[in-house]
Amino acid sequence: GQNIDQPTEMTATEGAIVQINCTYQTSGFNGLFWYQQHAGEAPTFLSYNVLDGLEEKGRFSSFLSRSKGYSYLLLKELQMKDSASYLCAVRADSWGKLQFGAGTQVVVTP
Amino acid sequence: GAVVSQHPSRVICKSGTSVKIECRSLDFQATTMFWYRQFPKQSLMLMATSNEGSKATYEQGVEKDKFLINHASLTLSTLTVTSAHPEDSSFYICSAPGGGGRYNEQFFGPGTRLTVL
Numbered sequence: 001g002q003n004i005d006q007p008t009e010m011t012a013t014e015g016a017i018v019q020i021n022c023t024y025q026t027s028g029f030n031g032l033f034w035y036q037q038h039a040g041e042a043p044t045f046l047s048y049n050v051l052d053g054l055e056e057k058g059r060f061s062s063f064l065s066r067s068k069g070y071s072y073l074l075l076k077e078l079q080m081k082d083s084a085s086y087l088c089a090v091r092a093d094s095w096g097k098l099q100f101g102a103g104t105q106v107v108v109t110p
Numbered sequence: 111g112a113v114v115s116q117h118p119s120r121v122i123c124k125s126g127t128s129v130k131i132e133c134r135s136l137d138f139q140a141t142t143m144f145w146y147r148q149f150p151k152q153s154l155m156l157m158a159t160s161n162e163g164s165k166a167t168y169e170q171g172v173e174k175d176k177f178l179i180n181h182a183s184l185t186l187s188t189l190t191v192t193s194a195h196p197e198d199s200s201f202y203i204c205s206a207p208g209g210g211g212r213y214n215e216q217f218f219g220p221g222t223r224l225t226v227l
Contacts, residue, residue, distance in 0.1 A: 042203050042218040096207045100153045
């Protein structure tokens with residue numbers, strides 16, 4: 001079967017760093033995506049990894065290890081506006097459809 | 111660039127009626143679009159893949175006769191929820207792979223909140 005696992009919730013203080021892990025088992029692999037979703041809104045694209053290694057984009061970084069079926073999203077210098085759900089998604093084929101994990105709710109406290 | 115719009119943003123209807131949701135790519139062409147459904151505090155579940163010029167491909171467990179998809183042009187896909195019931199109340203979101211070489215990004219519409227009374 002297909003499985004994408006990520007923690008349900010994480011809490012961190014403003015200015016801190018949080019790492020959200022995602023493990024996946026899918027029938028194929030053609031890229032891993034991270035999205036941010038605020039309540040009641042559509043997801044917004046954060047990052048994309050298809051090769052092993054770290055991709056850095058401002059305060060957000062994403063890492064991928066294909067051999068381990070593992071990725072993480074690193075959020076640095078947390079701000080209150082970063083409180084949201086973070087979705088890990090895998091594209092298993094070339095058609096583009098994504099399979100999403102359940103999402104990790106990040107709560108940033110003052 | 112690469113904006114996807116949805117209409118309506120919110121709809122409330124009576125049980126048994128049909129509701130049409132439109133998804134448009136505003137500044138790029140999308141031969142493929144995806145329809146997702148999201149229940150409260152749950153993740154996005156793919157319902158179907160909409161293909162311009164051919165039939166939609168539905169995920170296992172999604173009734174194709176209940177959720178009619180029409181990809182009328184390279185910029186428009188519609189999802190019609192037929193004979194809607196309260197259990198169909200959900201957040202419906204469409205997405206499209208970006209154009210202009212941005213295929214690795216999928217752009218989501220703002221979503222449609224459907225409430226069936």
